[in-house]
Structures are given as structure tokens and as C-alpha cells.
Amino acid sequence: MEFHVVDEVESTSDGARLEDLAPEPLLTRDYETRPALVYERLRERHGPVAPVDLLGVPAWLVLGYRESLQVLQDDAGWPKGLENWRARTEGRVPADWPLGPSLEVNHVLIQGGPGYPRLRGAWDTALRPFQDPRHPQAKRLKAAVTGYADELIGLLAQGGRTGNADLSAQFSRPLPLMAASHLLGFPGSQGDDALMDMWRVLDAGPDAEPALARLLVTLSELAAAKREKPGDDFPSHLLAAHPDLTVDELARELFMLLGMTSDHVGILISNTVVEVISGEGDGGVRQTLSAGMVRETMNRVVMRKPPLVNFVPRFAAADTPLGDYTIHAGDPVWVSSAAAHADPLFAGQMTPGSSSISSRAHLAWGAGPRQCPARELASTIAAAGVSRIVERFGHLELALPVDQLPWRSSPFMRGLRSLPVRYELSGTFVPRPVPAEAPADGVPEAQDPAVKRRSSLWRYLTGLIRSGD
Numbered sequence: 001m002e003f004h005v006v007d008e009v010e011s012t013s014d015g016a017r018l019e020d021l022a023p024e025p026l027l028t029r030d031y032e033t034r035p036a037l038v039y040e041r042l043r044e045r046h047g048p049v050a051p052v053d054l055l056g057v058p059a060w061l062v063l064g065y066r067e068s069l070q071v072l073q074d075d076a077g078w079p080k081g082l083e084n085w086r087a088r089t090e091g092r093v094p095a096d097w098p099l100g101p102s103l104e105v106n107h108v109l110i111q112g113g114p115g116y117p118r119l120r121g122a123w124d125t126a127l128r129p130f131q132d133p134r135h136p137q138a139k140r141l142k143a144a145v146t147g148y149a150d151e152l153i154g155l156l157a158q159g160g161r162t163g164n165a166d167l168s169a170q171f172s173r174p175l176p177l178m179a180a181s182h183l184l185g186f187p188g189s190q191g192d193d194a195l196m197d198m199w200r201v202l203d204a205g206p207d208a209e210p211a212l213a214r215l216l217v218t219l220s221e222l223a224a225a226k227r228e229k230p231g232d233d234f235p236s237h238l239l240a241a242h243p244d245l246t247v248d249e250l251a252r253e254l255f256m257l258l259g260m261t262s263d264h265v266g267i268l269i270s271n272t273v274v275e276v277i278s279g280e281g282d283g284g285v286r287q288t289l290s291a292g293m294v295r296e297t298m299n300r301v302v303m304r305k306p307p308l309v310n311f312v313p314r315f316a317a318a319d320t321p322l323g324d325y326t327i328h329a330g331d332p333v334w335v336s337s338a339a340a341h342a343d344p345l346f347a348g349q350m351t352p353g354s355s356s357i358s359s360r361a362h363l364a365w366g367a368g369p370r371q372c373p374a375r376e377l378a379s380t381i382a383a384a385g386v387s388r389i390v391e392r393f394g395h396l397e398l399a400l401p402v403d404q405l406p407w408r409s410s411p412f413m414r415g416l417r418s419l420p421v422r423y424e425l426s427g428t429f430v431p432r433p434v435p436a437e438a439p440a441d442g443v444p445e446a447q448d449p450a451v452k453r454r455s456s457l458w459r460y461l462t463g464l465i466r467s468g469d
């Protein structure tokens with residue numbers, strides 16, 4: 001991160017308390033369809049920091065680029081950890097607050113306090129072999145992801161060498177989940193059922209609650225198995241780096257890994273594919289890609305469309321001026337990378353043709369001590385997937401105009417709901433035949449990983465194949 005805040009920010013605060021401001025709801029229909037407009041309205045009305053209502057709970061949303069850095073780079077002044085939240089301590093956060101369950105899981109992304117530094121250190125250590133390209137684990141992961149990408153493309157191409165597909169459901173979403181399953185070292189296809197449950201949780205449909213319960217049981221079983229018999233996988237490396245983690249604590253960290261990998265990496269792949277197909281933005285993307293610069297394209301994509309749009313809350317350690325307000329000790333503060341990227345202070349420097357177009361000063365991976373420890377891992381998985389798409393399809397076009405693609409938003413993320421395309425396989429790509437029959441549950445696993453995955457995930461994906469064009 002190359003930007004640092006050096007100036008003092010002046011406060012014009014009138015000292016109003018967050019709970020007395022009766023802020024407007026953030027998560028409206030406009031937020032779902034045109035979030036940029038919502039951020040701009042808030043910026044006009046309140047300046048770089050705005051009070052908002054998050055499903056019935058007031059919070060500060062940081063819209064300014066400079067103010068975002070100010071918060072992110074000062075972990076002591078703006079610590080995480082729900083125990084720092086005054087309204088929660090005072091019993092003013094409703095027990096049935098919809099965001100409660102995802103924030104109350106006390107894993108590394110959410111927590112502050114004395115246990116955090118050691119846990120973060122363990123994450124860094126455990127991720128290293130998988131994201132340092134010199135390590136055999138990283139090489140194996142990349143090769144596995146490339147293989148999974150071919151399996152998925154081969155499967156969707158069962159609809160024909162030319163045809164229609166939803167590249168989100170049939171590629172971008174399953175690919176990172178398969179990578180996560182590899183990282184987690186699931187024995188057999190047990191992992192696939194967990195992946196399907198992760199989807200149900202993320203989609204927050206009627207079956208989300210039982211799916212979450214099943215998923216946590218599966219991850220606890222996995223954590224216990226890795227404690228008993230460590231392997232060359234992320235849970236075992238995390239345990240080696242932090243042997244004091246209980247099975248429960250380890251399961252929570254694995255849940256975090258699965259959630260981050262499945263949703264955010266999938267979004268990154270889809271957004272990059274759209275950029276490649278449509279040349280949205282500044283054009284010249286195909287050329288850049290064919291020059292092997294998938295990474296650079298992804299960097300521009302996350303700048304324009306960060307997958308994680310709002311970060312989980314931090315809390316003011318003391319009364320602190322920020323933007324035009326004073327944030328009182330214990331108030332929750334949500335940094336919005338999406339809004340910060342639209343701040344003229346930042347966006348003005350990122351105009352097409354400007355020399356700083358490829359600046360990495362964006363906030364898509366966070367900033368400061370708590371920025372994403374898995375940036376390289378996530379980028380590697382996404383880049384391997386996008387590269388395979390470019391290689392395996394001779395022609396790919398959006399089946400809808402780019403401005404009509406359907407988006408889905410949550411308070412934390414924004415990504416495509418689906419990515420409908422018309423495709424033609426490249427002349428040289430011959431998909432491997434996929435066995436037609438899925439073995440019944442409980443049948444011993446075949447050794448071939450392609451056959452091994454004929455499970456719930458595979459049955460789901462097979463159901464999506466569209467025949468004809």
C-alpha cells in the first residue's frame with residue numbers, strides 16, 4: 001500500500017451521538033441496484049463519513065478514501081472485536097439482528113483483543129506454503145485449480161462445442177470452492193457436501209440455517225480429524241502454527257476460509273471474465289490478457305468493483321474526529337472500499353490513460369495491519385481460472401448487455417448473480433469424457449479425482465448443462 005495519511009483531518013463535528021441521528025437505511029432497493037448513487041448521495045449530505053442504519057442498527061459508514069486509510073492503518077485507534085461495541089454491551093443490538101450470526105462467529109476477520117496477533121501470525125504461517133510460488137504446495141494447488149477448471153469447462157461443454165452457459169454457476173462459483181476443498185484437505189467427497197452447504201448459507205435462502213448447522217458439524221469433524229492425523233493441508237498447518245486452537249476454534253477459522261474463498265474469489269473471476277469479454281472500461285483488455293497480464297486486469301477489476309464492498313466493523317477506541325463528525329468511543333465504523341474507490345480524491349487519479357491506472361493503492365484487499373493475508377492465494381486461484389477460460393474458449397460473448405447483468409449485494413459483498421454467455425470451445429480443446437453416473441453415497445471413492453467428485457456438487461453442476469445453442 002503506497003498511500004499514507006499525513007494530514008490532520010479537521011472536524012466540524014457538533015458532537016451529535018450516533019443513536020440520536022436517526023440515520024437512513026443503507027440497504028435499500030437503490031443500494032441493491034445502484035450502490036454508487038447511494039454512496040454519492042450520502043457523501044453529498046454528510047461528507048466522507050455518514051451515519052447509516054444497517055437493518056435496524058446505527059453505524060458509521062466511511063466513504064472517504066483518506067478517512068478509510070486513517071481507520072485501517074490505526075488498529076489501536078479503531079480496533080475490531082465486538083466487545084468494543086458500546087451499543088452491544090448496553091443491550092441495544094437486537095438479538096435477532098440479521099447480521100448478528102455472521103459477526104458473532106469470533107474468527108480472525110472479526111476479532112480484536114490479545115488473542116488476535118498470535119492467530120493472525122498463525123494464518124500467515126499456514127498460508128505461506130500455499131501462496132509462495134516456490135513451495136511445492138503452491139505448485140500443486142495451482143496445478144489442481146487448472147485441472148478443476150478443465151473439468152468444469154469439460155462438463156459445461158457437454159451441452160455442445162457451442163452453446164449457452166452461466167459461467168457464474170458453472171465455473172466461477174464452483175472453481176474456488178473446489179480449490180478450498182483442496183486447501184482444507186477434505187477426505188473424499190465429504191467436502192463437496194460442505195461446499196454445497198456453504199452455498200446455501202451464502203445464498204441465505206430458506207435452507208440456510210440447517211445448512212449452516214451441518215456445515216459447522218462437518219468442519220468440526222474435519223478439525224478433529226486433522227488434530228488426530230495432520231496432513232499437508234491448511235488446517236494442519238494452522239494447527240502446527242497455533243497448537244492451542246481448540247477443535248471449535250479451528251472449525252471457525254475453516255468456516256472463514258471457506259466463506260472468503262467461495263464468495264470473493266468467485267466474484268473476482270466473474271468480474272474479470274466480464275472485463276475480458278466486454279472490454280468494459282478502457283478497452284484493450286484482450287490484448288493485455290493475451291500478453292499474459294491477467295493479474296493486471298484483475299487489479300483494475302478489483303479497483304472498479306471490489307468484491308468486499310464494506311468491511312466488518314471496527315470501533316472507536318476514544319472519541320475521535322473523522323470526516324465532519326466526532327465518532328464516540330465504542331461506535332461501530334464500517335469502511336466502504338466501494339465508496340472510497342469512488343471518492344474523487346482516489347477516482348480522480350485513476351482515470352483511463354492516467355499513468356497511475358495500475359496503482360495498487362486501492363483498498364480491495366484492505367490496508368494496514370489487518371489487510372488480507374491471502375491476496376496472493378486468491379489471485380493465483382482466480383488467475384488460473386481466468387487463464388483457462390481464455391485458453392479453452394475460442395469465442396465467448398455475453399448473452400446480455402453488460403449493464404443488464406444481474407447483481408446481488410449483501411451488506412459485505414457485491415457480485416454477479418449469474419453470468420450468461422454464448423460460447424464456442426477453442427478448436428484445440430477436447431474435453432475429457434465425464435462418466436455419466438454418479439455413484440450412490442457411501443460407495444467407496446475412486447482414485448481418479450475427476451470421478452471422485454461425482455457427488456452432490458457434480459450432480460448439481462450436471463443439472464445446469466444447457467444443451468443446444
Ligand code: HEM
Nearest residue numbers: 109260261264265268307311312364365366370372374378
Ligand atoms: C478475491 C478474494 C478476496 C478479497 C477481495 C479479500 C479481501 C479482504 C479484505 C478487504 C480484507 C480486510 C478486511 C478488513 O480490513 O476488515 C480481508 C481480510 C482477510 N482475508 Fe481476504 N479476501 C479475499 C480472499 C481471501 C481468501 C481466499 C482467504 C483465505 C484463504 C482470505 C483470508 C482473509 C483473512 C484471514 C482476513 C483477516 C485478516 C485480519 O483481520 O488480520 N481472504 N480480505
